[in-house]
Structure formats: C-alpha cells, structure tokens
Amino acid sequence: GNSVTQMEGPVTLSEEAFLTINCTYTATGYPSLFWYVQYPGEGLQLLLKATKADDKGSNKGFEATYRKETTSFHLEKGSVQVSDSAVYFCALRNAGGTSYGKLTFGQGTILTVHP
Amino acid sequence: DGGITQSPKYLFRKEGQNVTLSCEQNLNHDAMYWYRQDPGQGLRLIYYSQIVNDFQKGDIAEGYSVSREKKESFPLTVTSAQKNPTAFYLCASSTTGGRHSNQPQHFGDGTRLSIL
Numbered sequence: 280g281n282s283v284t285q286m287e288g289p290v291t292l293s294e295e296a297f298l299t300i301n302c303t304y305t306a307t308g309y310p311s312l313f314w315y316v317q318y319p320g321e322g323l324q325l326l327l328k329a330t331k332a333d334d335k336g337s338n339k340g341f342e343a344t345y346r347k348e349t350t351s352f353h354l355e356k357g358s359v360q361v362s363d364s365a366v367y368f369c370a371l372r373n374a375g376g377t378s379y380g381k382l383t384f385g386q387g388t389i390l391t392v393h394p
Numbered sequence: 395d396g397g398i399t400q401s402p403k404y405l406f407r408k409e410g411q412n413v414t415l416s417c418e419q420n421l422n423h424d425a426m427y428w429y430r431q432d433p434g435q436g437l438r439l440i441y442y443s444q445i446v447n448d449f450q451k452g453d454i455a456e457g458y459s460v461s462r463e464k465k466e467s468f469p470l471t472v473t474s475a476q477k478n479p480t481a482f483y484l485c486a487s488s489t490t491g492g493r494h495s496n497q498p499q500h501f502g503d504g505t506r507l508s509i510l
Contacts, residue, residue, distance in 0.1 A: 283436075313498055322400075322484055322501035323437075368436060372498075381427075381452075382499055384436040 281306045285369050285385035292392050298356040300388045302369035305350065310371040312345055312352040313382070317366040326367070359392045366390070396421045400485050400502035406510050407472065407479060415470045415505045417485035425490045426468035427499065430454060431482040443468055444490055472507065482506050
C-alpha cells in the first residue's frame with residue numbers, strides 16, 4: 280500500500296535559517312504529491328503540489344521537487360520567519376486506479392522558528 | 395467566498411452519548427472526507443463519500459457513522475461505541491476523477507472533541 284515518511288521532529292530554527300523537511304514515499308503508479316501546513320488550532324492549508332516527476336511546486340518561498348528516482352519530495356525554504364512556525368504534512372494521492380482522491384499523510388513535522 | 399465550514403469548534407461528550415459533528419461545503423465538490431488527528435500523529439481517514447447517498451469506510455471507521463443526503467453536507471456521528479473519541483476532527487472535500495484526480499483536498503478548520 281501507499282505510505283509517506285517524514286523526517287522526525289520537532290525542528291527548531293532561528294529566523295532567516297535554511298529549512299529542509301525530508302519526505303519520502305512508497306506508492307504504486309504515479310502519485311501526485313502535496314505539502315500541507317497546519318497553524319495552531321486550525322485545519323490544513325495546501326502549501327504546494329507537484330503532479331509529475333521533476334515538477335517543482337513553490338509557494339510563499341517554499342519549494343519542493345518531485346524526485347521519482349529517489350521517491351522523495353523534500354520541502355525547502357531559504358530563509359524562515361517566525362510566522363512559518365506550524366506543523367507541516369507531506370501527502371500523496373494516486374492519480375490512477377480508483378479516483379476518489381484518498382490522501383495518504385506523513386506523521387507531520389513541527390517547525391518552531393525563534394526570533 | 396467558497397469553503398468548508400465545520401461546527402462546532404469545540405464539543406464535549408458525556409460517557410455513553412452520541413454526538414454529531416457538522417461539515418458543510420459550498421465548493422461544489424463531489425467528494426468529502428472525515429479525518430481524525432491525534433497529538434503527534436498524522437491524519438487518519440474515518441469515512442469518505444464520492445457522491446450523494448454513497449459512502450465508504452476509511453481506515454478507522456469503528457465507532458463512527460456518517461450520512462450524505464446532500465452534496466453540500468457530510469455529518470459525522472461519534473457513537474458511544476467509540477471508546478477513545480478525544481481528538482481533533484477534520485473534514486475535507488475535493489473534485490473527483492479524470493483530469494481532477496490530481497487536485498488537492500480542501501480542509502475545514504476542525505472540531506475538537508473532548509470527553510467530560
């Protein structure tokens with residue numbers, strides 16, 4: 280079955296530091312990949328997505344590249360801000376087979392950014 | 395603005411009581427989902443529905459029930475059979491099928507359920 284593995288957290292950084300959150304996956308076929316962000320007490324918001332190999336998703340200074348050869352979708356940001364403190368989830372969705380759009384999530388990575 | 399509305403934001407349940415969480419969407423999405431989130435864990439799928447009057451069990455359906463009588467609404471009932479219901483519950487929706495199969499799910503702001 281499908282699975283998503285994220286680097287263990289929590290991750291604590293100083294403002295303006297470089298961020299990497301690792302994500303690897305196991306899936307059949309050609310999944311679409313997503314990063315979601317969850318701020319305290321809120322639901323999940325889509326941060327970025329990539330739908331095929333070598334696609335790069337980007338939003339708000341965050342980037343992730345769909346690497347089929349390493350089955351990875353690592354999240355990066357060159358300079359984090361205090362407002363980036365949140366929980367980040369990597370997820371995949373199969374584009375083929377059944378089309379109900381079930382997502383498989385990683386366990387989430389807590390990011391805390393200090394001034 | 396289009397979106398997903400979950401209510402209430404906080405809910406308390408007494409032992410042996412059923413409670414119902416509301417989820418409404420005005421995005422015209424066919425598919426809707428319920429997830430459970432526990433501290434330090436990812437999201438686990440409880441139930442999902444691809445179309446009105448049809449729904450399927452997810453990975454942790456025991457102790458829960460749903461209905462899908464309208465496209466816009468997908469309420470979740472936490473029954474007394476669910477022995478550990480304290481969690482954060484998230485509802486989501488998405489388009490389905492064909493060229494929409496790579497589209498993301500949109501989430502509500504969640505309901506936090508606690509036991510009295």
